Amino acid sequence: MNASRFWNWFVYPGALWIALLFAVPLFLVLALSFGHVDDLGRGVYGFQLTNYADVFNATYVPVLLRSVGYALITVILCLGIGYPAAYFIARFGGKYRYALVAALVIPFFVNYLVRTYAWVALLADEGLINNAIVDLGLTQAPIQMINTPFAVIGGLVYGYIIFMILPLYVSIERMDPSIVEAGKDLYGSPFQTFIHVTLPATQPGILAGSVLVFLPTVGDFVSAQLLGGPDTYMVGNLIQDQFFAASDWPFGSALTVVMMLFLAVWMVLYLRRATRGEAEVL
Amino acid sequence: MEQSEAIRIDGITKKFGDFVAVDNIDLEVSSGEFFSLLGPSGCGKTTMLRMLAGFEVPTSGSIVLNGEPVENVPPHKRNVNMVFQSYALFDHLDVQDNIAFGLKRRKVAKEEIGRRVGDALELVDLSTRATARPNELSGGQRQRVALARALVNKPQVLLLDEPLGALDLKLRRQMQVELKAIQREVGITFVYVTHDQEEALSMSDRIAVMSAGRVIQCASPEEVYEHPSEEFVAGFIGISNLLQGKVESRGQVRVGDVCLPVPDLDDSYSVGDSVQIAVRPEKVAVDEIDKPAYKIVADMFTVQGEIESMVYLGVGNQLTLRLSNGGRLVALEQATYRVQSHDQWKIGQPVKVGWHPEHCMVLK
Ligand SMILES: Nc1ncnc2c1ncn2[C@@H]1O[C@H](COP(=O)(O)OP(=O)(O)OP(=O)(O)O)[C@@H](O)[C@H]1O
Numbered sequence: 009m010n011a012s013r014f015w016n017w018f019v020y021p022g023a024l025w026i027a028l029l030f031a032v033p034l035f036l037v038l039a040l041s042f043g044h045v046d047d048l049g050r051g052v053y054g055f056q057l058t059n060y061a062d063v064f065n066a067t068y069v070p071v072l073l074r075s076v077g078y079a080l081i082t083v084i085l086c087l088g089i090g091y092p093a094a095y096f097i098a099r100f101g102g103k104y105r106y107a108l109v110a111a112l113v114i115p116f117f118v119n120y121l122v123r124t125y126a127w128v129a130l131l132a133d134e135g136l137i138n139n140a141i142v143d144l145g146l147t148q149a150p151i152q153m154i155n156t157p158f159a160v161i162g163g164l165v166y167g168y169i170i171f172m173i174l175p176l177y178v179s180i181e182r183m184d185p186s187i188v189e190a191g192k193d194l195y196g197s198p199f200q201t202f203i204h205v206t207l208p209a210t211q212p213g214i215l216a217g218s219v220l221v222f223l224p225t226v227g228d229f230v231s232a233q234l235l236g237g238p239d240t241y242m243v244g245n246l247i248q249d250q251f252f253a254a255s256d257w258p259f260g261s262a263l264t265v266v267m268m269l270f271l272a273v274w275m276v277l278y279l280r281r282a283t284r285g286e287a288e289v290l
Numbered sequence: 291m292e293q294s295e296a297i298r299i300d301g302i303t304k305k306f307g308d309f310v311a312v313d314n315i316d317l318e319v320s321s322g323e324f325f326s327l328l329g330p331s332g333c334g335k336t337t338m339l340r341m342l343a344g345f346e347v348p349t350s351g352s353i354v355l356n357g358e359p360v361e362n363v364p365p366h367k368r369n370v371n372m373v374f375q376s377y378a379l380f381d382h383l384d385v386q387d388n389i390a391f392g393l394k395r396r397k398v399a400k401e402e403i404g405r406r407v408g409d410a411l412e413l414v415d416l417s418t419r420a421t422a423r424p425n426e427l428s429g430g431q432r433q434r435v436a437l438a439r440a441l442v443n444k445p446q447v448l449l450l451d452e453p454l455g456a457l458d459l460k461l462r463r464q465m466q467v468e469l470k471a472i473q474r475e476v477g478i479t480f481v482y483v484t485h486d487q488e489e490a491l492s493m494s495d496r497i498a499v500m501s502a503g504r505v506i507q508c509a510s511p512e513e514v515y516e517h518p519s520e521e522f523v524a525g526f527i528g529i530s531n532l533l534q535g536k537v538e539s540r541g542q543v544r545v546g547d548v549c550l551p552v553p554d555l556d557d558s559y560s561v562g563d564s565v566q567i568a569v570r571p572e573k574v575a576v577d578e579i580d581k582p583a584y585k586i587v588a589d590m591f592t593v594q595g596e597i598e599s600m601v602y603l604g605v606g607n608q609l610t611l612r613l614s615n616g617g618r619l620v621a622l623e624q625a626t627y628r629v630q631s632h633d634q635w636k637i638g639q640p641v642k643v644g645w646h647p648e649h650c651m652v653l654k
């Protein structure tokens with residue numbers, strides 16, 4: 009009794025930390041999103057819905073849709089690239105498993121921004137790839153790669169794929185290999201066994217990885233800023249502009265709140281699914 | 291029961307690198323037979339089964355299932371099914387979908403799937419749990435789902451890898467009876483892997499006793515128990531008293547300074563050959579020395595000895611006897627004779643020890 013009361017005290021620093029540095033700013037953002045800009049360009053608290061109306065006007069809706077579209081494509085590509093990699097390491101890596109996982113993680117020690125600049129160096133008109141193919145005579149002029157959706161999505165995939173591979177690796181590694189054999193034993197071809205046994209058994213990893221990639225990708229601004237152009241503008245860039253270039257903090261706040269609500273819906277769906285899976289395990 | 295050949299294995303060998311897991315085994319299994327592979331851990335039982343299922347390709351030799359060579363047929367195209375030791379149930383499917391899995395892959399008509407799954411559920415007495423998830427079931431129920439999932443496909447051969455290994459003793463005994471009854475009912479050939487000798491003895495039509503990748507003896511349970519071919523079999527199935535002796539004359543073996551009658555000794559032995567004799571402990575009768583004979587009967591071979599130690603087993607006593615010639619013998623005594631049998635014997639008490647000569651088993 010006393011002991012547990014003692015341990016309870018350890019909750020307070022963490023709770024205080026979250027309250028001060030997470031809940032309060034969140035509340036300020038929420039409050040500001042109903043405000044407006046005064047003549048000097050400063051945000052003023054108020055109560056009006058104009059910012060929210062602006063979010064959904066014809067200029068910005070394509071940006072929102074594009075962000076979601078890019079994020080979904082990124083998730084699919086990460087799955088497509090990450091699943092075979094994770095599967096190979098988990099099932100056939102043997103004693104090299106941990107070394108291979110470490111080898112995948114090491115590039116992510118480098119800051120995301122720096123890694124994205126490296127892609128600029130690769131994809132630019134005068135970059136490594138274009139220089140190489142022009143020098144080899146494969147094409148006359150450099151191929152436009154930078155400032156395309158291809159570059160932005162590529163940057164996003166590169167930036168976040170590890171968040172897909174790690175949960176996939178864990179769930180594939182945890183899968184009992186004999187269920188795959190059982191699938192084949194029960195007349196499933198390798199493909200059917202993959203669809204009907206392996207995929208469902210590793211579904212928790214697929215879900216977790218998809219959420220972990222989708223959430224940061226939708227709000228990302230680095231990839232679009234460095235690798236993209238006006239046509240690949242994402243909601244992250246839009247928000248960043250409101251706070252730094254346009255100095256319209258209330259509108260930036262409204263965008264942020266809409267984004268967060270949108271992501272929260274996904275998160276709730278995921279959690280419901282995940283906890284249902286958990287209940288089945290127990 | 292038709293006696294056609296379900297499995298024929300010719301000179302099969304499986305190597306993992308330099309390690310020989312299965313070493314040149316020949317076997318034939320008749321259809322409808324309950325055939326057990328029995329042996330200690332690591333002797334290659336699972337490897338044998340996996341080669342039959344198609345998960346391992348033999349290094350050399352051939353496997354013929356119902357007349358068709360299958361060494362290079364992938365598992366999903368073989369008409370055999372396996373019950374895995376870990377059951378390997380699909381946790382994302384409920385019981386009936388687990389059972390229907392094989393039928394669906396074979397594109398069996400929907401109504402037929404429903405009917406056969408229903409029958410299979412009934413067979414394993416799980417009709418009320420059709421929509422439960424595997425992780426909501428007890429160990430014994432999971433085991434039965436695994437069995438039903440394999441049986442529902444009516445395979446030519448059912449492979450079972452220690453299917454009862456994960457169950458506690460009582461449930462295991464109960465499932466042994468159920469499994470045997472189910473096998474009789476469906477009449478499918480069972481190849482059953484176990485390292486539990488009692489299980490193998492009580493369920494099998496024939497047993498192949500394996501050691502270090504080889505089959506040491508392949509015969510009926512009675513034959514394997516009463517006439518083990520080698521010391522390994524005699525020691526692995528039940529316990530045995532081993533006596534080392536020399537042939538004295540036809541039917542007589544000298545062990546130390548006593549001469550045992552051994553009617554089993556055939557003509558292939560000549561005088562002076564070393565032979566190894568085994569006597570099962572439960573065949574050894576023990577009587578008090580100065581009382582009228584009680585368990586020892588007239589045509590038994592008898593020697594004198596004394597009680598060296600005694601272990602109370604509940605169903606009886608295990609006595610270690612020191613014989614007058616210095617040898618040691620273990621005797622298993624059923625607790626049917628006295629009210630309190632463990633009061634009967636005192637350590638050091640002189641006794642008469644006897645057995646029927648035909649219970650002397652000659653080992654190669
Ligand atoms: N994939 C493999 N690679 C290397 N060695 C293997 C492999 N599979 C089995 N072995 C070896 O082959 C031998 C026989 O294995 P197997 O699994 O057939 O034994 P078992 O008789 O089923 O034993 P148990 O009763 O413990 O299950 C063992 O020594 C094992 O280490």
Ligand SMILES: [Mg+2]
Nearest residue numbers: 335336337451
């Ligand atoms: Mg085994």
